[in-house]
Amino acid sequence: MIFPGAIIDTPNFFVGSVPIFGELILAPMDGFTDSPFRILCRQLGSAMSYTEFVNVDEVAFSRNPESSANLKLRFSERERPIAFQIYGHLEDRLVETARRLQDRGPDIIDINLGCSIRKIAERGAGAGMLKDPAKIGRLFAKLSAQLKIPVSAKIRLGWDERRRNYLEVARALEENGCRLIAVHARTKDQAFAGPVDWDAIAEIKQRVRIPVLGNGNVRTVADIDVMKRQTGCDGVMIGRAAIGHPWIFSRKDKEQVPVEECVRMARRHLELMIELYGPRLGPVIFRKDAVRYVHHWIGVGEYRNRLVRCSSADEYDAVFSEISSEPRMRPENLRPNSSVDSTPIG
Numbered sequence: 001m002i003f004p005g006a007i008i009d010t011p012n013f014f015v016g017s018v019p020i021f022g023e024l025i026l027a028p029m030d031g032f033t034d035s036p037f038r039i040l041c042r043q044l045g046s047a048m049s050y051t052e053f054v055n056v057d058e059v060a061f062s063r064n065p066e067s068s069a070n071l072k073l074r075f076s077e078r079e080r081p082i083a084f085q086i087y088g089h090l091e092d093r094l095v096e097t098a099r100r101l102q103d104r105g106p107d108i109i110d111i112n113l114g115c116s117i118r119k120i121a122e123r124g125a126g127a128g129m130l131k132d133p134a135k136i137g138r139l140f141a142k143l144s145a146q147l148k149i150p151v152s153a154k155i156r157l158g159w160d161e162r163r164r165n166y167l168e169v170a171r172a173l174e175e176n177g178c179r180l181i182a183v184h185a186r187t188k189d190q191a192f193a194g195p196v197d198w199d200a201i202a203e204i205k206q207r208v209r210i211p212v213l214g215n216g217n218v219r220t221v222a223d224i225d226v227m228k229r230q231t232g233c234d235g236v237m238i239g240r241a242a243i244g245h246p247w248i249f250s251r252k253d254k255e256q257v258p259v260e261e262c263v264r265m266a267r268r269h270l271e272l273m274i275e276l277y278g279p280r281l282g283p284v285i286f287r288k289d290a291v292r293y294v295h296h297w298i299g300v301g302e303y304r305n306r307l308v309r310c311s312s313a314d315e316y317d318a319v320f321s322e323i324s325s326e327p328r329m330r331p332e333n334l335r336p337n338s339s340v341d342s343t344p345i346g
């Protein structure tokens with residue numbers, strides 16, 4: 001399989017037979033990493049794409065091509081290699097859904113073993129499955145036997161501080177045909193706050209031979225390098241720090257991107273949103289993204305309030321034009337910071 005970059009570069013690693021060119025990867029984030037945002041991140045250097053997580057039951061029962069589950073699974077060729085991420089608590093339902101989803105052309109099927117949302121985890125899906133490594137083993141044995149494409153997993157360190165069973169989970173995954181593990185270095189109980197344990201990523205990396213992606217609290221270019229050095233991971237997965245700042249995948253920090261460039265990117269993002277969701281819904285869904293492109297600019301407060309009320313491309317255009325010509329704009333100086341807790345979004 002040939003992907004952009006393949007002709008001159010050597011792959012950083014492989015997911016099964018799928019070569020990955022690059023070491024920075026956009027994390028799946030429900031409500032943010034739809035196809036428009038993934039295209040932008042991929043163009044700026046994210047080495048592969050993951051869809052937002054999709055509930056297996058929603059896929060099974062959704063015949064409407066415009067349903068939320070089906071929109072989440074829509075992708076452009078420019079995003080490849082692309083992993084469809086699914087979650088559920090029933091092994092056979094997961095396997096059957098994965099088998100059917102292969103026909104839609106993803107390169108990889110990823111199983112979410114990290115979601116901490118209570119109604120999902122307590123039902124035994126997402127991070128809920130971490131409590132049962134034997135079930136994870138059975139699931140991956142079936143997936144790897146029945147799928148033609150590689151299967152991967154995104155995990156956390158365990159259910160809570162007392163049950164940090166990440167090594168057992170990583171072993172069950174590798175022994176049963178999983179081809180890539182992405183590790184969010186927190187437990188389910190920590191959700192999105194509290195210290196991340198990058199040393200646990202290093203431990204996993206030392207124990208398995210399949211590629212490992214490190215994830216959790218990477219906010220700056222300096223953080224990327226610290227995580228790589230500290231863990232030896234094959235790739236660094238970046239979530240919240242990429243929202244409104246896809247340039248992180250080009251190894252640029254926020255203060256290195258001029259306001260005009262932020263506005264240009266926001267306009268491009270809006271165009272892609274309108275292509276996917278249409279002229280009525282696209283601008284409304286884009287509100288949460290629009291504010292993130294400019295939120296670190298001092299003097300942007302009044303514009304932010306206007307951006308969250310925009311309902312059309314023309315309305316955004318008017319606000320963006322004013323922002324571009326606003327003399328007070330200057331970036332806050334963001335300190336590299338891998339040790340401080342992050343604030344969850346959404």
Ligand SMILES: Cc1cc2nc3c(=O)[nH]c(=O)nc-3n(C[C@H](O)[C@H](O)[C@H](O)COP(=O)(O)O)c2cc1C
Pocket residue numbers: 027028029030031032051052053085112114115154184192215216217218237238239240241342344345346
């Ligand atoms: C709004 C939001 C939605 C998320 N949705 C998903 C998801 O659909 N699938 C998944 O595996 N992780 C999801 N995550 C977790 C992220 O992929 C990532 O593991 C987490 O944010 C830590 O990385 P970060 O510190 O770089 O943001 C989500 C996180 C956030 C903040």
